[in-house]
Amino acid sequence: MNMGTSHRLSKSRFLAGLRCQKSLWLECHAPELADPVEETRQALFDQGHQVGALARERYAGGVLVSEDHLHSAQALDTTRRLLAEGVRCLYEGAFWHDGVLVRADILFRQNDEEWVLLEVKSSTSVKPEHLPDLAVQVYVLRGAGLPVTSARLLFMNKDYVYQGGAYDLGELFVEQDLTQEVETLLPEIPAHLKVMRQMLAGPLPDVPIGRRCAEPYQCRFFGYCHRSLPEYPVTELPRASADLLDSLIANGYYSLCDVPLEYPGLNDRQRAVCYLART
Ligand code: SF4
Structure with a gap:
């Protein structure tokens, strides 16, 4: 065999x-x-x-x-x-x-x-x-x-x-x-x-980070994929759904400091966290 x-x-x-x-x-x-x-x-x-x-x-x-x-x-x-x-x-x-x-x-x-x-x-x-x-x-x-x-x-x-x-x-x-x-x-x-x-058989696929990196358990390559994230990464947004996180990353928002406060899907607490991150 x-x-x-x-x-x-x-x-x-x-x-x-x-x-x-x-x-x-x-x-x-x-x-x-x-x-x-x-x-x-x-x-x-x-x-x-x-x-x-x-x-x-x-x-x-x-x-x-x-x-x-x-x-x-x-x-x-x-x-x-x-x-x-x-x-x-x-x-x-x-x-x-x-x-x-x-x-x-x-x-x-x-x-x-x-x-x-x-x-x-x-x-x-x-x-x-x-x-x-x-x-x-x-x-x-x-x-x-x-x-x-x-x-x-x-x-x-x-x-x-x-x-x-x-x-x-x-x-x-x-x-x-x-x-x-x-x-x-x-x-x-x-x-x-x-x-x-x-x-x-192809090259390393381009997959954005997201909730899947930490759930249901932390990926073995978490450190490699998150090595160049900013100080306040969007992955730390509290209780962010996978859809919201994927949407933020797909739109180029990696730092909480950059997320517009009116971004669709943010709840009040998440909006407050984004606000505090930039102050
Ligand atoms: S950390 Fe793991 S799950 Fe997340 S993008 Fe990298 S390889 Fe994929």
């Missing part, structure tokens, strides 16, 4: 590309421009790993594909071997289809023709970005020959109260079936991939 190296995609790169084409281009062509990993972000990664380990205890008895992201070819081999041996539950299984590599948090076999995919999140609810996350995995898993019939999210139960001792894993997690929502997104995946590959 030729995984190639030029524009190799993964689940995280696919999701980055959906959010912002520039971030996908930078991930593939200039990853060294990413911001250094801060302690808070590292703590989130660590928390995610702990939640993943607890989720595996919740679905005990599976086999872990332990090869990391630097050894994807070996992870694919191990996954293939385990499936051929009839494994019933797999953690971090590696699958490759249509130029995309995914690692599935938990997969378990319901019967010979039906597998369940579980994506583990440390959030306390289903978020919009979780749907394409599951959809691209189902696309790759099915394309690789695994008959996935159910796509579910496993997230933290916000009402769980720790009583001391071992966690009650049945109570700690909430499992939600999102198969129907995922099925509606699946037909769009090939078109997204095509657009991403075409974009990656």
